[in-house]
Amino acid sequence: MLTYCSDPQDSHRSPTKITHVLFVIIKAPAEFCSSLHTLILDGKWQNLIMSHFCHLNEWHIYHNLTGFIRHAVWVEVLVGWRSALVVFLHLMVRSQILHLFINHLLYILTEDEAYSKDCFIGISGLVFAINVLSNLSVKGTWEFQLTNGRIFRIPKAAIAWGDLFLIQFPVPTSSLVGHLAGVFAGLSYQSTFFKRYGPIQQDMEIRESD
Numbered sequence: 001m002l003t004y005c006s007d008p009q010d011s012h013r014s015p016t017k018i019t020h021v022l023f024v025i026i027k028a029p030a031e032f033c034s035s036l037h038t039l040i041l042d043g044k045w046q047n048l049i050m051s052h053f054c055h056l057n058e059w060h061i062y063h064n065l066t067g068f069i070r071h072a073v074w075v076e077v078l079v080g081w082r083s084a085l086v087v088f089l090h091l092m093v094r095s096q097i098l099h100l101f102i103n104h105l106l107y108i109l110t111e112d113e114a115y116s117k118d119c120f121i122g123i124s125g126l127v128f129a130i131n132v133l134s135n136l137s138v139k140g141t142w143e144f145q146l147t148n149g150r151i152f153r154i155p156k157a158a159i160a161w162g163d164l165f166l167i168q169f170p171v172p173t174s175s176l177v178g179h180l181a182g183v184f185a186g187l188s189y190q191s192t193f194f195k196r197y198g199p200i201q202q203d204m205e206i207r208e209s210d
Contacts, residue, residue, distance in 0.1 A: 033119030036100055036107070052123050053093050060122060067127040071134045073165045077196075078204075087193065088126060091185050095125030099175045099181035106177070124175065125182035132186025138197035160186070 031044075034051035038044045045068035076084040099120050107115040141153040164179050 015019055020131060028054055032042075033121045034096055034100070035119040036104055036116040038119065039100070047095050048071070049089075049092065050095070050128065051119075051121050055122050064123050064127055067131065068123060071130040074134065074200050075130060077185055083197070084112065088130075091129040091182075091189060092123070092126050093176075094180045094189060095129050095185035096120065098184050099125060099178050102177050102181055118177065120174075120175065125178050127181050128160065128164070128182025129148075129186035129189065131163060133193055134200050135159045136190055136194075137201065 019077040031049060032051055032054050038047055055064065072084070072088070075087060078085065103115045103118050107113070135158070139157075141155050144152040144154070146152050160183055163184055166175070167179065
């Protein structure tokens, strides 16, 4: 269950929507997000998983769910819904750990405490990880005719890297670090996934999952 939570900065103007997710009451994103600060200093290790089930606003959840459904449905068709849940959970944890690692690395390099307090909420990392697995299943290249007559070829599997940067233009407030962590999560999991399940075919007939 994905839930909508109001912006913590607006909590004094509008009440936060409260719901039960896995028997945990979500009070506000500030208590629910995952960062180096909340996990290590505050000891809220449950946020490593639970932070995926809350979104800041309607646009955030709409964008994430659109991308998730677009790719996740084919994963479920390929492996069945039970195995799909295992895959999604694995990618959720992997993308979160990589998100924390990248922020920690940036904190060490820049000594900017903002990276240690950078809080993650939502499933954008999971979406990008699934997107990588889907795109790596696509063979072939795109061909572009250059002005000098030469052909410029781009592997279709590289579209995830394009999404990573193109999404920053319409949604500049989106988390580049979180999305990058999702890409790395998908890349690091691809060999395990393809060896166990094979490539994701988006033209398969819908069959009843196990």
